[in-house]
Amino acid sequence: MGNQVQESKALDGGATFADDELVRSGRDADVTRRALVRAARRRFATEGYRATTVRHIAADAGVNVALISRYFGSKEGLFEACMNRTVDELDPQTRARASSVDEVIARLLTHVVEAPNADDPLQLLLLLRSSGDENADAIRRRTLERFTEQLAAAAGWNADVPASQPLLLRAQMAIALMLGLVMLRTATEVQPLASASADQLTEPLERVLRVLLDTTEK
Amino acid sequence: MGNQVQESKALDGGATFADDELVRSGRDADVTRRALVRAARRRFATEGYRATTVRHIAADAGVNVALISRYFGSKEGLFEACMNRTVDELDPQTRARASSVDEVIARLLTHVVEAPNADDPLQLLLLLRSSGDENADAIRRRTLERFTEQLAAAAGWNADVPASQPLLLRAQMAIALMLGLVMLRTATEVQPLASASADQLTEPLERVLRVLLDTTEK
DNA sequence: GAGACAAGTAAACGATCGTTGACATAGGTA
């Protein structure tokens, strides 16, 4: 057989992310742009960069495919916009100087395990899923490194050296732990981790993260 | 612009996995099959299922594309063969009983950071990447849960309760850390983690893993 | 209300994907 499935049929295949809120009532380019980024982030996070098609994204957002090229230049540009928005939302929380390592850790845990917003963990997945696309991966890599520096800076608030390489490494280990955790919980859905409550996770995670990030601890 | 890049040119784009060893001298279907699985595993692990093309795999293995359909039915069939082989190779090592937590940790570190065989970490990536295929993901999930139980049993060798759920959770956190680490090091290639030496990683990782797995420690 | 410009759509293009059927060739068998 060939690649089958008519192009028209392909769009209703799989769960169609109906973009409930953020209805585009009138003609507003900004609203449309946000709707596209919103739809794209969910697709990219859950299905990966290469597997998501611009036609799916446009259908989720309820607009024509051509608008992606018009507003973001290309699929790659839309992906970069998604990453930038994720960083922007992650930034104020990591940038805000913490008064203690405990506060940094608490902030991380809030994002990953408590997850007040259901889309929060998906944003992290966006940082982990490699695409196979060379430029998209470069964007991802650069974003992760920026995130690392901010986390290390926040953790080393009381360290004498501002950003030693061992600290950067430990910060990235913390990130690796959190990313792997989200991956196993939401994508692979391995048990009992996937259905574990936040209470069960916070205590051991706190201890581990303190070992990695606390520069004062022996 | 369009999708650019001539089809003939595309094949030498990116790092071409020259399949050094396992040269197919004569005409041997078994040897060819193994060469294909070998090349496919590296591509699938580093670039993901969707981003890997059968033409790349065939080029890596040094054979014609048509043989993939002939020997494995389809790209999906080849992926399933890769998974089966990975499970077969991972099983005996996790099944072997460890005598102490330190030994378990040492074993984990050997697999992930020291990596005597360059393909070892890539096998782990195969367990993490979702394919979109329902059956493949089920196999993946079941394998991870089995791996968790064996790791928890090995870690709790001196604990009074054999396999408490908190221990299972901590074991899966350890797995999450290792998988995230391999992901960031080999797929995303984020710095400085990707180019860090084994020496730089073992010390902090040992401490973290002991916190997670050592049931005697306070 | 008429025009103008932005916002959105429809249809198509070229490229690449996975797959296939017809053909070539090596190596063992009669």
Added chain:
DNA sequence: TACCTATGTCAACGATCGTTTACTTGTCTC
């Protein structure tokens, strides 16, 4: 030697991808 089957190659097919061009439609200003 002549043949025959397993093994491998080649060229093409249909589908789908991201992108672009030409067009339509809404909305605001004068």
